[in-house]
Amino acid sequence: MRNTGYYSQFGGAFIPEILVPTFDELETAYLQAKDDPAFWAEYLELMSTYSCRATPITRLDNLSEELGGASIYVKREDLNHTGAHKVNNVMGQGLLTKRMGKTRVIAETGAGQHGVATATMAAKFGFDCTIYMGAHDVARQRPNVFWMEQMGAEVIAVTEGSQTLKDAINEAFRDWVTNMDNTHYALGTACGPHPFPEMVSWFQSVIGTEARAQMLERTGKLPSKVYACVGGGSNAMGLFSGFMDDDGVELVGVEAGGRGRGTGQHAARLAYDDATIGVAQGYKTFFLQDRDGQMQDTHSVSAGLDYVGVSPILSHLHETKRVRFEAANDNEVVAAMQTTVRREGLIPALESSHAFAQAYLEAPKLSKDDNILINMSGRADKDIFTVADAIEDPKWREFIINKAKGYQQGINQ
């Protein structure tokens, strides 16, 4: 009996029988690719010509001084093509899809970031593409839907369940069980059934590998602490993997504290005590669920962290205490984003801003000799609707209202 893909008690592959051969095929293709140095070379070549790997690290000169403790460095995944780390995973899976001879990709998306990345990959590789997105998210994230459609992807609004990310994942699996012959499901984070958590982390490990070398080169030593936000866990796994064996480097995962501890309106699975171990969406991990095992509604200002589960690998690293988990709440996150924009000219995604918020809290407690590193998993300029709402910008509302008036009067103004 196969029993792979476990990280202590977490992980596994809880999949409908019909997908078993598909997962076998995927695992085989993944393991072969992993064994084949030419594959990784092709991957790196693709990422350095289609996206801009290696992405740089930037020192926050102003804030390091203002906060008065550690020097703060930022790994710039926001500079990637499509604006976030998601593309690292997606391009890798694109290459695998080609290897497996499949011609169609599907994906779930919450905020739309992974959907845009997948649609981009599909356009580049010439695959057909269907993106599942909760109907609520489709309504909220029209800009991303617009670009996905421009890329030729079909975006399907999922009207089931809570109409958000987890429902989009279920719906993608429903597509897959019908179309597995020609279709690869490019799951967007280090979650889901084995081999996804491991495979997605592998593709994202490019972040950590680069970052470690860059920190050594720039500062002559390893950072004291590294910070990453944790939705499903892919950008965190990507960064952390570079420092996993460096005992002196503390790894800090920052979850969505939403409206705060005890409110039930958050997505902190590991930092708070509300989550319990369960099995859903094909894998075992900590879920925000009720006592029966029904998934609960989560809340975060950032759609990309607003998810009930978390990478089984991170649940494992939580139990072994290799990674410390914290949560930043919505207000802290918006404040951290605004500070970063105003003082450094960087526009971290609301997701990434969770990591910034926690780092800004802790940096002053460290010494001038310490360096810390934040993963800037993406940029926020595409999320202007969300950001403008989060900071309640009256001029933005006025602009939208006028724009709407123009449309209603039939004018493109």
Place this chain on the structure above:
Amino acid sequence: MRNTGYYSQFGGAFIPEILVPTFDELETAYLQAKDDPAFWAEYLELMSTYSCRATPITRLDNLSEELGGASIYVKREDLNHTGAHKVNNVMGQGLLTKRMGKTRVIAETGAGQHGVATATMAAKFGFDCTIYMGAHDVARQRPNVFWMEQMGAEVIAVTEGSQTLKDAINEAFRDWVTNMDNTHYALGTACGPHPFPEMVSWFQSVIGTEARAQMLERTGKLPSKVYACVGGGSNAMGLFSGFMDDDGVELVGVEAGGRGRGTGQHAARLAYDDATIGVAQGYKTFFLQDRDGQMQDTHSVSAGLDYVGVSPILSHLHETKRVRFEAANDNEVVAAMQTTVRREGLIPALESSHAFAQAYLEAPKLSKDDNILINMSGRADKDIFTVADAIEDPKWREFIINKAKGYQQGINQ
């Protein structure tokens, strides 16, 4: 008598007397910086850590095959921090501003791209910042204004003249003549009085220097033709400068054909016959003006190319025939953008899409052995309002109308 900054009959510095010492100071600082290898090293270091220089070149695998002629390569300035080549110039001027001991920067902006870049630079360097933007553009380009304000810049809506780019330039000069003591005017393109055309081209030359080396490395030879869109001319000068001495490389500048030749609704100063030589905004070049010398209204689907003048250096290269000028009209440009998005997963700015449109026309006429290179000066994802309007997306309109309703009912939905 000083008579510098001329490129055959074009260029010069037609400036109010009060700015003469300021320009002298600027020219001196610029020449010293240019003579100081440490300056360029600092510039490259900044660009490779704060933005992601060297930006890659990407081969358009699908379109090269579909169009059936030359291999098409793209220089990826869209991957820069803030999403366009503008940041190259702005960061360079930021370093100069610091050198000159000034504490405030001002800039004009049309589409908002240069404004965002300047506000970013100001945030990074800790300068005060004022951005002048035509009131029409402020109304149209709220997203960029939003980010500039978030960066701490003051955005002033210029209600004079045609309320667009050229009026913003005039207004920036008006600010400068009052505040030259502590203020540097970071002009956004290779226009304006000497030394701006030369200095901006110098900072942008990083594009061409990289691209030449990259093409040699990737393809073993130089491209047959290189394409760049031409607004003020900075991205074109940046790319072309790398190939200026390579006689075998044809340089093609693509202007905004707007509604087409003969309509009077375009911004083609060199490709069409409508422009004449004149002096405005501090320099001599081809302008779209009437017989009296009054500037005329221009039109382009892309705000960044919608400008009456053009770099004096390009006017010179037009006369010497070193650069061939073409114009792509609005419809061709939107089509080229859509093709690029759908077939390659790249989202060129509407400005950049002019270069793509022309390259797609010419690529099939070349042989399989030829390589051509397009400058992707920026990405369009921030211009979603403009793009969605250009392609008249009904779902976008619906989204905006619903969003507006939500605001009017006091809901952030």
Place this chain on the structure above:
Amino acid sequence: MSHYLTKLETSITAAQEKKDLLLMTHIVLGYPNFDDSLRVVEDMVEAGVDLMELQIPFSEPMADGPVILKANSEALKGGATVEQSFELAERITKAFDIPFLFMTYYNILFCSGVEKFVERCDNIGIQGCIVPDLPPAEGLTYLEAMKKHELAPVHIFTPNTPASRMRFLSDNSAGFIYSVARKGVTGKDTAFNDEIGEYLTKCRNATDLPLAVGFGVKSKEDVDFLRGKADIAVVGSETIRVMEREGVSGVKPFIQTLVA
């Protein structure tokens, strides 16, 4: 581990002496509410159904299609709990003399405690379980508990399950094998044609257990097609559709047309 004899299999074999093709139906407990669930079971049994799947609703029914999916989430919106499902199931098994199985997702078992869940199934007279997201490799505890209680863990054959895996699944099953006649989720159309005949032969060859065939069975015609090829015809989503269209009272006449 080869399969063991269960009360479920025995009942099936017994029923087959009277009928060449048995009928299994499916409901979601608590949809539209628990009272109606009970009424539908009653009607189905009266109409001649031979065995039934009782689905305990779960918030993430990944293997179910739109109809059952909606039933799951409506039941949960109505406040359905696992406890209520057990309570109703107990009343049902006491009231009706056909075998009942639970169908649900693994998290429901996991969060209850797998052994406790299985033990309770046994206590309330549930004869088997279908857990579509629990492959044998992940279900050791479950399989052992089921075996201990002589309950039937039913696994699923699909058109792309290789013969060797079918045998492996059969070895880990008891009661019967649930063979899905098409790819995809529950409730989609299946064209019942020769290809399916071949597929069912392959299924037969891989197991000694009775064969239930499901997914997309909608009409007497579909049922008749399965005669001789399968032991049990499964009607799932279609009864929910009928109920939604015609109300609870429409279910009985529909079932009667199938068994006529």
Place this chain on the structure above:
Amino acid sequence: MSHYLTKLETSITAAQEKKDLLLMTHIVLGYPNFDDSLRVVEDMVEAGVDLMELQIPFSEPMADGPVILKANSEALKGGATVEQSFELAERITKAFDIPFLFMTYYNILFCSGVEKFVERCDNIGIQGCIVPDLPPAEGLTYLEAMKKHELAPVHIFTPNTPASRMRFLSDNSAGFIYSVARKGVTGKDTAFNDEIGEYLTKCRNATDLPLAVGFGVKSKEDVDFLRGKADIAVVGSETIRVMEREGVSGVKPFIQTLVA
């Protein structure tokens, strides 16, 4: 090249024998329309103005502040052409016996042809030009043509012009020097204080030409401050403001208060 004697300078010197401080005003031709422009000139001359700048409107008046800027663009919106400006200027110089200068931007000269433009100025009795975006270094052709026609190219001193450059500008000027008393564009406030006194002394020391001082002169008080420090007080934007506030008929009383 040292400056040459022009009719303009001679007229100024002559006028100074009667008054210790002359008054120069400014209008934009064609604003609000050409008829009103003529009427305003008439009123100004009657009120005792000594010389006038006639601005030919340009679409990009980079050195002008909001008031004159708006006047430029309104004039152009009204269809004002360079030809019309010349025609009106000719009527004005014929009708009134004070010196008139053109103020405009270089593109207007350039597009007309610099030599043609200057020749025509001469023909219609314009005595000098102020071209704020044309430093001497860029204006060789212009300077030569002006010299040839014995017209006055007027250049501008500013508070941050070094003394050496003032001398250079003076050498390339004729008629008078236009000294701006503050940084910035036309029409903004200037505080007339001691610092300005020092600045004007510096200007005086740099040139033998009469000194016109402008930018922000608004009231009799401002004018009086300049007495003894300058030869000519320039009132620019303020008359346009008055006209906008009180109509064309308001201009004359305003000027009268200044010269009272």
